[in-house]
Amino acid sequence: MRSFWPSISTIKHLRIPFSVFLMPIFSFAAACSEQVNLLSYVEMFVILHVLVYPASNGYNSYYDRDEGSIGGLKHPPKVTEDLLYWSLALDALALAYGWFRFGTLFALLLLVYGLASKAYSHPSIRLKKRTWISLFTIGFFQGSWTFLMVWQGLDQLSLSDITLPNVWWPALLCFAFLSGSYPMTQIYQHKEDASRGDQTVSLRLGILGTFVFTGVCFLFTMAGFAVYFLKYFSIKELMLFQIFLSPTLLFFMYWFWSAYRNPSKANFQNTMWLNLLSALGMIGFFSWLMWTQQH
Numbered sequence: 001m002r003s004f005w006p007s008i009s010t011i012k013h014l015r016i017p018f019s020v021f022l023m024p025i026f027s028f029a030a031a032c033s034e035q036v037n038l039l040s041y042v043e044m045f046v047i048l049h050v051l052v053y054p055a056s057n058g059y060n061s062y063y064d065r066d067e068g069s070i071g072g073l074k075h076p077p078k079v080t081e082d083l084l085y086w087s088l089a090l091d092a093l094a095l096a097y098g099w100f101r102f103g104t105l106f107a108l109l110l111l112v113y114g115l116a117s118k119a120y121s122h123p124s125i126r127l128k129k130r131t132w133i134s135l136f137t138i139g140f141f142q143g144s145w146t147f148l149m150v151w152q153g154l155d156q157l158s159l160s161d162i163t164l165p166n167v168w169w170p171a172l173l174c175f176a177f178l179s180g181s182y183p184m185t186q187i188y189q190h191k192e193d194a195s196r197g198d199q200t201v202s203l204r205l206g207i208l209g210t211f212v213f214t215g216v217c218f219l220f221t222m223a224g225f226a227v228y229f230l231k232y233f234s235i236k237e238l239m240l241f242q243i244f245l246s247p248t249l250l251f252f253m254y255w256f257w258s259a260y261r262n263p264s265k266a267n268f269q270n271t272m273w274l275n276l277l278s279a280l281g282m283i284g285f286f287s288w289l290m291w292t293q294q295h
Helices: 008-014 017-032 038-064 082-102 104-121 131-155 165-186 190-196 201-232 235-261 268-294
Strands: none
Touching: 008 038, 008 082, 017 038, 017 131, 017 165, 017 268, 038 082, 038 104, 038 131, 082 104, 082 131, 104 131, 131 165, 131 201, 165 201, 165 268, 190 201, 201 235, 235 268
């Protein structure tokens, strides 16, 4: 008789703690919101980081069957059949909860996000095999789409509201940020990606090429944030943003130099450190920004 409860393997593959690395987009949208309150903030966090992202992680793991390190798991256990069922169940729960709490438009946006994440991994489509399409999918849906989805849910924005410059400009910045940073999460998986035929951006660029690509994208993204903060906030917010992100930049430069001298340094551990520093810096800044906006 099959147990109702998820297996230990499934719990690990859902990688709930790893979802924190995607929290900067949520925090940015919450900071832009004019009507955020503690309850809606917590509920939106649960929908995304406890339900949607773990469901996507589990679905991706089910079809990838990785044997090497993956985001949040240095030694992933063998996938079990219940992982797929639990991933779909979490998706369904997120849709029901999102519709009940934040409305039909939010639920539709959430549904499209879920379909895109499945197209990324499912063997019949597997966008992950298509280098630049896969990068666009991640940048757009984990970046711009998620930003707009969170802001729409919190403030009940209409479709016409989303076309306003103060809304689509930060959404575009989220796309640039995710597009630039995502290849770094693939830098230690070249061998396994190649064995599956997944032509990821990092695999195509190589180790040093990935660092250069991310560095260039970071410069353009920071320039975009500078324009955004000077137009909609002030130089104070811009300076603080740079201060909060300075540990990430320093580590990135140190890691780049280390990997240039020794390519084996492009490993799981350093990738997780970069993700952690970046996430904490952006979460810290946007949480501060949200607090100042609401008080």
